[in-house]
Amino acid sequence: MGYTLNFSAVWRSFDLLLQGLALSLGLAVMGIAIGCVIGLVTAFGLLSKNALLRRPAQLYVTIIRNTPILVLILFAYFALPQMGVRLGKIESFVATLAVYSGAYLAEIFRGGLLAVPRGLKEAGLAIGLRQSQIRNTIVIPLMLRNVLPSLSSTLISLFKDTSLAAAIAVPELTFEARKINVESFRVIETWIITSLLYVATCTVLAALLRRLEKRMSIPR
Amino acid sequence: MTNLLEIRDLHKRYGDVEVLKGVDCAMAQGDVISIIGSSGSGKTTMLRCINMLEDFEGGTIRIDGEEIGYDTAGGRRRRKKEKEIARQRAMTGMAFQQFNLFPHMTAAHNVMLGLVKVKGMGRDEARGLAEKWLDRVGLAERRDRYPGQLSGGQQQRVAIARAIAMNPKLMLFDEVTSALDPELVNEVLQVIKDLAADGMSMLLVTHEMRFAYEVSTRVIFMNQGRIGEEGNPREMFVKPQTERLAEFLMNSTFN
Numbered sequence: 001m002g003y004t005l006n007f008s009a010v011w012r013s014f015d016l017l018l019q020g021l022a023l024s025l026g027l028a029v030m031g032i033a034i035g036c037v038i039g040l041v042t043a044f045g046l047l048s049k050n051a052l053l054r055r056p057a058q059l060y061v062t063i064i065r066n067t068p069i070l071v072l073i074l075f076a077y078f079a080l081p082q083m084g085v086r087l088g089k090i091e092s093f094v095a096t097l098a099v100y101s102g103a104y105l106a107e108i109f110r111g112g113l114l115a116v117p118r119g120l121k122e123a124g125l126a127i128g129l130r131q132s133q134i135r136n137t138i139v140i141p142l143m144l145r146n147v148l149p150s151l152s153s154t155l156i157s158l159f160k161d162t163s164l165a166a167a168i169a170v171p172e173l174t175f176e177a178r179k180i181n182v183e184s185f186r187v188i189e190t191w192i193i194t195s196l197l198y199v200a201t202c203t204v205l206a207a208l209l210r211r212l213e214k215r216m217s218i219p220r
Numbered sequence: 221m222t223n224l225l226e227i228r229d230l231h232k233r234y235g236d237v238e239v240l241k242g243v244d245c246a247m248a249q250g251d252v253i254s255i256i257g258s259s260g261s262g263k264t265t266m267l268r269c270i271n272m273l274e275d276f277e278g279g280t281i282r283i284d285g286e287e288i289g290y291d292t293a294g295g296r297r298r299r300k301k302e303k304e305i306a307r308q309r310a311m312t313g314m315a316f317q318q319f320n321l322f323p324h325m326t327a328a329h330n331v332m333l334g335l336v337k338v339k340g341m342g343r344d345e346a347r348g349l350a351e352k353w354l355d356r357v358g359l360a361e362r363r364d365r366y367p368g369q370l371s372g373g374q375q376q377r378v379a380i381a382r383a384i385a386m387n388p389k390l391m392l393f394d395e396v397t398s399a400l401d402p403e404l405v406n407e408v409l410q411v412i413k414d415l416a417a418d419g420m421s422m423l424l425v426t427h428e429m430r431f432a433y434e435v436s437t438r439v440i441f442m443n444q445g446r447i448g449e450e451g452n453p454r455e456m457f458v459k460p461q462t463e464r465l466a467e468f469l470m471n472s473t474f475n
């Protein structure tokens with residue numbers, strides 16, 4: 001094969017890739033942030049003694065975890081408008097990522113909540129704290145510490161899922177890469193650089209999460 | 221004068237099993253009552269009903285004349301609102317067998333939490349009070365340590381300081397030395413003795429017979445969900461009236 005790598009076309013459009021990457025990160029942060037809230041509420045629902053709270057939570061988690069994310073993205077962007085819910089591309093994708101990540105985070109948070117000893121809640125009750133105060137000052141802080149180690153791989157996986165937004169033409173990293181690929185015919189170069197950008201971002205993300213984990217760890 | 225604590229005909233069941241079968245008990249201000257009895261006789265359950273960590277199906281518990289946990293009006297019994305129960309729980313303090321310190325907070329923060337969140341105290345005032353009580357249990361220089369950095373005995377003393385700092389009318393202790401290595405038991409018992417000397421009203425479940433004998437103004441012997449016998453420690457330990465208690469005391473160690 002007489003192919004010589006030539007990156008000049010890719011470098012010329014490099015700022016487009018970086019813009020794409022910035023959008024990818026933005027989508028991930030927004031989607032996952034909302035997903036955390038959904039996941040937290042759902043996790044409490046999953047553990048509720050009240051079936052009216054528990055059943056919907058279980059149903060939500062089951063449906064989302066058994067549907068490919070690409071199907072959810074396409075559903076939100078193409079089917080929802082037919083049902084009267086009209087969202088822009090970006091909003092639609094962020095909402096999808098939030099709902100998708102919420103289901104996975106709910107399962108993780110549920111495990112973390114179960115690992116908080118019952119005696120600590122009782123100690124909180126015994127000094128006169130109300131349920132909501134116990135939840136906010138004792139249960140959630142300890143749950144977060146419990147889940148942080150296992151959260152890292154999920155968050156990275158969710159970040160990579162933003163590449164699927166290309167399917168509905170959201171101009172994130174993968175979408176921009178495909179455009180450069182088509183315009184420059186530098187197929188190999190384009191995808192090498194794009195892959196490296198993903199790898200670099202995920203590595204930084206993992207390092208940041210490890211730092212956070214260290215900072216939040218309880219001295220002993 | 222109204223009793224500090226008055227329990228009438230307390231009934232509690234877990235599913236089909238009746239664990240408390242009609243317990244009556246009255247306690248005056250400044251009383252130190254030890255609750256002894258074999259495993260499963262309902263000692264823990266009785267304490268946990270007093271601060272509503274457990275709901276109960278029958279009977280009344282009053283602290284300073286105020287009915288705990290339930291409103292009975294016109295023969296109808298209704299559980300009080302959560303907020304009201306939280307306020308009533310703050311009238312008692314509790315120390316647990318497993319300490320149950322909040323592991324992500326320093327000793328001082330453990331003590332401060334209730335002062336700030338329940339009593340609405342400012343952080344500086346709460347910190348001052350926390351330091352005072354940690355000093356009282358001999359842990360002044362450990363106040364910025366986390367529970368994981370303290371021995372079991374130290375953790376239990378922090379837990380007691382956390383409860384006492386809330387200025388409860390009544391302290392509940394549930395086998396607070398059972399999870400401790402033998403050499404750490406005395407430092408905790410000493411703290412309780414100091415509290416007794418200060419006139420703190422206390423209800424303590426214990427397997428430390430010598431301690432119960434020394435510190436109590438009265439002893440209650442629980443037997444199969446009922447009060448089997450009660451009296452002052454000298455009479456009870458020396459001349460048990462029931463065979464059950466005699467048997468129980470024979471199988472207990474005094475050390």
Ligand SMILES: Nc1ncnc2c1ncn2[C@@H]1O[C@H](COP(=O)(O)OP(=O)(O)OP(=O)(O)O)[C@@H](O)[C@H]1O
Pocket residue numbers: 234239257258259260261262263264265266
């Ligand atoms: N959460 C629960 N669910 C079901 N049964 C329970 C529960 N807690 C306690 N019991 C039962 O109630 C009975 C009384 O228990 P309790 O813990 O009050 O005994 P105790 O006198 O404190 O015993 P010990 O000396 O072992 O601590 C026991 O038979 C116990 O098995």
Ligand SMILES: [Mg+2]
Pocket residue numbers: 263264265395
């Ligand atoms: Mg017990």
